[in-house]
Amino acid sequence: MTEIKTVPFDAADFINTPEDVATFLQAAFDEAFEANDPGFIAQALGIVARSKGMTQIADKSGRSREQLYKSLSIDGNPTLATTISVMRELGVKLTAEAA
Secondary structure, eight states: OOOOOOOOHHHHOOOSHHHHHHHHHHHHHHHHHTTTTTHHHHHHHHHHHHHHOHHHHHHHHTOOOOHHHTTTSSTTTOHHHHHHHHHHHHHHHOOOOOO
């Protein structure tokens, strides 16, 4: 029998362009809205921040790296100020559309 080897999947490895960031976050926002799960948004922002370099995002947003890792996890609860500053550094903005 052949042994199957697996490797952990990390979406951060596949987010390379500004369009990738926007597409990934839009899908996460849609999913979070449908599932009524705000933690999904925090986690998605964390994935994108890791793809761009968490240390760099932390420095530019004026937050500590540790704070961002904690806030931008599935169990995190970032403030709106943190969310906006991270999104600004990721090159995306909040928008609203009718549901």
